Amino acid sequence: MALHDEFSFIKDITPSSLHQADVLVGIGDDAAVYQVQEGQQQILCMDTMVEDIHFKRSYSSAEEIGHKALAVNISDVAAMGGIPKYYAVSIAIPAHWSPGELTAIYQGMKQLGDTYQMDLLGGDTVSTQGKLVITVTVTGETQRPDNCLRSNAKEGDIVFVTGYVGDSAAGLHLLTENPDNLSATSQYLFQRHKMPVPQVEAGTIISASGRASLNDISDGLASELNEIAEASNVTIMIDETMLPISKEAFEADNRQALTWALYGGEDFELVGTASPETFAVIEKECKKAGILITRIGEAHQGEAKVFLEDLHSEVRLLAKGGYNHFQKAGGINGVESENGKS
Numbered sequence: 001m002a003l004h005d006e007f008s009f010i011k012d013i014t015p016s017s018l019h020q021a022d023v024l025v026g027i028g029d030d031a032a033v034y035q036v037q038e039g040q041q042q043i044l045c046m047d048t049m050v051e052d053i054h055f056k057r058s059y060s061s062a063e064e065i066g067h068k069a070l071a072v073n074i075s076d077v078a079a080m081g082g083i084p085k086y087y088a089v090s091i092a093i094p095a096h097w098s099p100g101e102l103t104a105i106y107q108g109m110k111q112l113g114d115t116y117q118m119d120l121l122g123g124d125t126v127s128t129q130g131k132l133v134i135t136v137t138v139t140g141e142t143q144r145p146d147n148c149l150r151s152n153a154k155e156g157d158i159v160f161v162t163g164y165v166g167d168s169a170a171g172l173h174l175l176t177e178n179p180d181n182l183s184a185t186s187q188y189l190f191q192r193h194k195m196p197v198p199q200v201e202a203g204t205i206i207s208a209s210g211r212a213s214l215n216d217i218s219d220g221l222a223s224e225l226n227e228i229a230e231a232s233n234v235t236i237m238i239d240e241t242m243l244p245i246s247k248e249a250f251e252a253d254n255r256q257a258l259t260w261a262l263y264g265g266e267d268f269e270l271v272g273t274a275s276p277e278t279f280a281v282i283e284k285e286c287k288k289a290g291i292l293i294t295r296i297g298e299a300h301q302g303e304a305k306v307f308l309e310d311l312h313s314e315v316r317l318l319a320k321g322g323y324n325h326f327q328k329a330g331g332i333n334g335v336e337s338e339n340g341k342s
């Protein structure tokens, strides 16, 4: 029988016990963490991008593809409060990709990696009769990974998110409509989709401030919040009026902007929770660093569920819906009907 759900597959293959006692975080968070020696924690993560699933060659340059393949991994390091240091790349190459394009993919990775002084340490090269597949492994270091776990949320916490949510999905929508659109709105949203900026500095500020729960937004805000609610066993309530949705996303389509923000995914912003006292510190430090961080709700005692209070003060359940690789051929799932009700 075909696979239906990447999340239950991951549960199935998670080992019930580990051999090594120095593993601090195994499968189940954004990245794994293990202790090398007292006070020195290393971080490890891996994400894959597949042509026509994660990007299209028709609208993404080779440099942009390389940038994003590394950025999505650095984003998982950021979600553990870490600093990225090294990367390795495995690439499966179909016949129709030219050597020039392939080196340009690596230039895109190098350009981003250089901004963090990251080094490429190895990888693998194979041919494929299918689409181009690029898998990146990133390692790095983290001081306080225990301050960034998905399981750290507590009742009374403030829920926050960095940057704007929904831009990437808005960009993808516009790219499929007219990738040649030169309007400032389209150009901004294209950039947000094709060249995500991982939130490393925000991650280090959050992990240094105290206990927080943290996730990066790859599958969508609703999905990531459900992961925090489930791992922490709390109810999360967010407020539609507080969601940081850009004017560009509203301009792209007023009626779809909320769905993009909740379920679109690939914003690679950080979402999490912290006590009001810790959040005050995070907010102050982010302001100093010029990082937008927005309070969007609270965590409460109760079932592991996520709710949205809408503009009319009506409360509705936010299902885990978001991007799931084995449902609806990878569409936006769990999306409300036209009138906004599920």
Ligand SMILES: Nc1ncnc2c1ncn2[C@@H]1O[C@H](COP(=O)(O)OP(=O)(O)O)[C@@H](O)[C@H]1O
Pocket: 010, 013, 026, 027, 028, 029, 030, 031, 032, 046, 047, 076, 218, 219
């Ligand atoms: N095929 C796999 N084998 C082993 N571990 C996996 C596999 N796929 C995902 N994982 C692990 O499952 C967890 C969730 O993965 P994923 O949803 O891809 O996280 P993220 O959205 O942060 O990239 C991570 O800890 C990841 O390392």
Ligand SMILES: Cc1ncc(C[n+]2csc(CCOP(=O)(O)OP(=O)(O)O)c2C)c(N)n1
Pocket: 047, 048, 052, 053, 054, 055, 056, 072, 172, 218, 219, 264, 265, 266, 323, 325
């Ligand atoms: C051509 C195309 N269609 C759809 C999408 C949207 N999309 C693809 S994968 C994905 C979710 C994130 O990718 P995933 O591999 O699940 O990342 P992870 O959760 O492991 O970080 C989204 C929203 C896209 N980027 N490009």
Ligand SMILES: [Mg+2]
Pocket: 029, 030, 075, 076, 079, 215, 216, 217, 218
């Ligand atoms: Mg992640």
Ligand SMILES: [Mg+2]
Pocket: 046, 047, 048
């Ligand atoms: Mg992943």
Ligand SMILES: [Mg+2]
Pocket: 218, 219, 323
């Ligand atoms: Mg995913």
